[in-house]
Amino acid sequence: CRMCGAEASTRCSRCKDEFYCCKEHIASDWKRHKRLCIPAEGVQARPITMDAILFPVDEDRPRIVKVPCEVMRDEEPDIPAFSTVHRLNMEEWFDLKGDTFVRPMDLGGGAVMRLPGPGYNLDIAYDDNSLVNGSPLNRCIQSLTRRMAPHSWAGNILARRSEKPLTYCMRYYNANMKEDLPRVVEFFMGYGT
Known part of the structure; x- marks a missing residue:
């Protein structure tokens, strides 16, 4: 998990690069992660x-x-x-x-x-x-x-x-x-x- 280091199986749904152990950690890390989040193929990028x-x-x-x-x-x-x-x-x-x-x-x-x-x-x-x-x-x-x-x-x-x-x-x-x-x-x- 990007936030706590625990074993994680959930990925960021946009880029598929960052792993998290729970939805709360995804939400907590979004402010930092959004500036580095590049959508995986097939996902529309947002400016x-x-x-x-x-x-x-x-x-x-x-x-x-x-x-x-x-x-x-x-x-x-x-x-x-x-x-x-x-x-x-x-x-x-x-x-x-x-x-x-x-x-x-x-x-x-x-x-x-x-x-x-x-x-x-x-x-x-x-x-x-x-x-x-x-x-x-x-x-x-x-x-x-x-x-x-x-x-x-x-x-x-x-x-x-x-x-x-x-x-x-x-x-x-x-x-x-x-x-x-x-x-x-x-x-x-x-x-x-």
Whole structure:
């Protein structure tokens, strides 16, 4: 059983991957399991969303936004336990058809920033071509840092909680404004120094 370790014969009815000893444990584990639950063949997938903190280019305050997420299987995972990956659709906040190159950046220059719970990191998604394509300075970050950030952040920026067990295996968690915003602002203030 995923919850108690007892011998189990009941599986998750959607993915058929997780085992449980009783229906109560299935219900108790659903909040954790649903973000990794990929339907077995023949079962219709349901879309999910992940909360991220949006630092809007033309507003003064950050806000939580719902980012559409596709949960899928990595067909050739290096480690089978990490076969579930999330693919975020960020086209609402980035012009993916223009001269835009959206890339992630781990906060701390690639160092793992541990959050409560195992495997959590913080990262941001930003347009690395903002100087080339003329994106305006991010007014939200300028406001939060009192215009003292050493780097000129431009365009929209999304902050996310992530898990990176492997280089090419990405899974996301819901961001939390109260817990994550101070860490992200600290990153903006220190980047480039």
